[in-house]
Amino acid sequence: MNTNASLRPAKSFGTAALLVAAMLFGAPLRAADAPPTHPTPPDTLQQRIAACTTCHGVHGEGTPGSGYFPRLAGKPAAYLARQMQDFQNGLRKYAPMEYTVRQLSPAYMQEIAEYFAAQQVPYSRSPLPPVSAATLQRGEQLVSKGDPANKIPACASCHGSQLTGVQPSTPGLVGLPYDYLSAQLGSWRTHTRGTVAPDCMAVVANRLSDSDITAVAAALASRQPPADTHAQAAGSVTPPLPCGVLGATGDGS
Numbered sequence: 579m580n581t582n583a584s585l586r587p588a589k590s591f592g593t594a595a596l597l598v599a600a601m602l603f604g605a606p607l608r609a610a611d612a613p614p615t616h617p618t619p620p621d622t623l624q625q626r627i628a629a630c631t632t633c634h635g636v637h638g639e640g641t642p643g644s645g646y647f648p649r650l651a652g653k654p655a656a657y658l659a660r661q662m663q664d665f666q667n668g669l670r671k672y673a674p675m676e677y678t679v680r681q682l683s684p685a686y687m688q689e690i691a692e693y694f695a696a697q698q699v700p701y702s703r704s705p706l707p708p709v710s711a712a713t714l715q716r717g718e719q720l721v722s723k724g725d726p727a728n729k730i731p732a733c734a735s736c737h738g739s740q741l742t743g744v745q746p747s748t749p750g751l752v753g754l755p756y757d758y759l760s761a762q763l764g765s766w767r768t769h770t771r772g773t774v775a776p777d778c779m780a781v782v783a784n785r786l787s788d789s790d791i792t793a794v795a796a797a798l799a800s801r802q803p804p805a806d807t808h809a810q811a812a813g814s815v816t817p818p819l820p821c822g823v824l825g826a827t828g829d830g831s
């Protein structure tokens with residue numbers, strides 16, 4: 579049994595991080611400090627996102643071949659902006675991302691988030707590990723029905739009936755690679771991913787066993803994304819647990 583957190587290739591991007599830092603904090607963004615004899619380079623959105631596209635793709639399609647760099651395209655803008663803030667304030671840990679967003683202002687991050695949220699690119703399938711039919715079945719059960727005996731709510735009860743997410747802050751789960759999904763679920767358990775309390779995903783992840791994480795990640799990664807991958811309308815689900823990112827402030831609300 580693998581430990582899901584170990585799937586995070588956390589140490590292997592030192593060079594990429596330096597490259598990104600050079601792109602982000604290098605000459606173009608220091609335009610204001612440049613001597614007046616130098617023409618001010620244009621600060622376009624395309625330049626801003628250049629620091630992101632090596633890993634996330636020009637349209638936020640991710641790098642499906644890597645099995646890990648997540649897709650950003652079409653995820654709700656508020657969700658994406660929040661993730662950048664969470665990397666900034668140490669709630670979510672992944673060194674190259676922490677580095678990349680360290681000095682970005684909230685307005686700048688919002689603009690980048692809106693760019694990626696508006697992108698529409700087809701999904702491509704990532705490799706799946708060999709799993710048994712019984713494992714896939716267990717995963718499907720968790721996705722659509724949950725496991726009441728273990729107090730695990732159905733993923734669809736918050737992520738939407740098609741698992742395409744719900745506006746404004748719940749991301750879709752279809753089309754994400756197996757490695758990414760299982761690593762994220764592992765990271766809530768090892769406290770390398772968190773968000774404002776109450777952190778409902780930490781609760782859900784801690785109720786899943788290791789084999790449940792394998793099962794649910796495999797079931798989600800093997801689903802054919804629906805034709806319309808947009809997030810469902812705000813208010814179209816009633817979350818069975820309070821989530822701070824959805825505006826809940828305490829256990830009872």
Ligand code: HEC
Nearest residue numbers: 591594598629630633647648658661662672674675678690
């Ligand atoms: C070196 C590769 C790399 C670069 C460059 C990079 N990212 Fe990331 N990004 C990642 C990885 C890997 C993750 C998932 C990290 C984890 O395990 O939590 C991630 C996660 C994210 C997430 C959260 C996605 C989600 O669905 O929760 C957002 C948003 C994001 N990146 C935005 C950006 C933006 C904006 C930039 C450019 C300013 C950028 N990234 C540059 C690799 C990169």
Ligand code: HEC
Nearest residue numbers: 731732733736749762773778779782794817818819821823
């Ligand atoms: C009570 C509501 C709720 C339930 C139930 C729920 N989720 Fe979530 N999930 C969320 C919210 C809200 C977020 C965004 C968290 C954040 O902003 O940090 C999220 C985020 C995620 C992410 C991160 C996606 C990304 O792009 O990085 C994964 C993976 C995930 N959930 C998997 C699951 C699975 C698997 C289940 C079922 C076993 C499930 N969730 C059940 C509310 C829920």
